Amino acid sequence: MLDMQLVRNDLDTVAQRLATRGFMLDTQALAQLEAERKRLQTHTQQLQAQRNSSAKTIGAAKARGEDVAPLLAEVAELGSSLTAAESALATLQEKLQALLWQMPNLPHASVPVGASEEDNIEVSRVGTPRAMDFIVRDHVDVGQPLGLDFEAAAKLSGARFTVLRGQLARLHRALAQFMLDTHTLQHGYTELYVPYLVNDASLYGTGQLPKFEEDQFYVQRAGMERLCLIPTAEVPVTNLVRDEIVLREHLPLKFVAHTPCFRSEAGAYGRDVRGMIRQHQFDKVELVQMVEPQDSYDALEQLTGHAEAILQALELPYRKMALCTRDMGFSSAKTYDLEVWLPAQQAYREISSCSNFEAFQARRMQARFRNAQGKTELLHTLNGSGLAVGRTLVAVLENYQQADGSVTIPDVLRPYMTGLTQITTSN
């Protein structure tokens, strides 16, 4: 959520910056609503002040044992006009609030302005795709003989689910373990285990609501608040600081969590239908940081580097993209995507997204810290995938495939696989 103060005072600049990401702010309508709000609020507060002072007068008179009838007559009219003013103000403020909830974050000055992913800028490219002197198969063809089973998953749940068997399931687990160990032991993150079902307030906090309700999976409970399957660990982890005032000496907070993620992928029909690139359920190791405002862009570089370290350790070729204004997520001020090389597609595909949200989420969550002056100030929040486990498995299958149909296990994963060096149909 943007700072209403800023939106008010700098309406045209805000509108221009939002326009670069494709959000058209009706400044005239907003200015008009704002003016009306101001008028109504002043009016309402005057009436409230009047009510309060007469109530006190009446109370005092009663205490002295005087007749209060004439005083009561004086305020007879006040009630109804106050009720009317209050409800008019409430309606208007709801309208303004709804508008504010739906406005995306302002892009940082360093974000390239662009219309689509075509305008994303390649920041760096690491690793060289391996030369393969045989017909390169995609992860589906490589994986199916080794235990990747979409038919079984379809029977159980439908499209966009996966069953993994045997060493493939184990490799999947090894990947997650390796990522967690790296981030906790080498990058200083605290591991968390968190709920996979969260309430609406949490989804508002990180920005999934109110705009992206149709992307979520909801669980209804009779007589209880509905809960939502988390689309990413970002939601439960970031919301840990919701309504909290963090001590400055505890900053930065750095958390890592391995969770499944659930996405309905509404509107993605026909995209990546083959394989396990785009699933309703996938695992992800998520990095989250809460930092002081002046540190957040350094933190973004570091956090992105932590995700890159996994790709480097796995010796997977990738590139780092600075997303352009139009391609960034709703809540983000700046995002780097890490894209891994998929030889079958002869393309780099997203495997991690690292973002600085500045105070956008913190304002929604009222997540604050006490600054050096002892005043409460909004935190800056960041997160990034480190990495998407399912897609990492895809990348390993494709990049480590051999002519004979086996898959070599990357060196760093072997300790997690009791020394196994390759996956074949026979193991």
Added chain:
RNA sequence: GGAGAGGUGGCAGAGUGGUUGAAUGUACCUGACUCGAAAUCAGGCGUAGGCGCAAGUCUAUCGAGGGUUCGAAUCCCUCCCUCUCCGCCA
């Protein structure tokens, strides 16, 4: 599933219709005492918003929403959440 208790300021904890934005304790800040610290004493200390150059002033806020009332933390209704005990269960 059954029975009960409860949601008040950073924390603890009073308050059951009238100058209560809220006692008290604690934490924190400032000052006094001290060579310094501890202890003690005095003062300050929530959040959000409106108006104002400012000093200031006004409004809202005691889980959420609605109701009663001139006036609600306090009474009534609905909902949400937490805790305890019993049962069942991974």
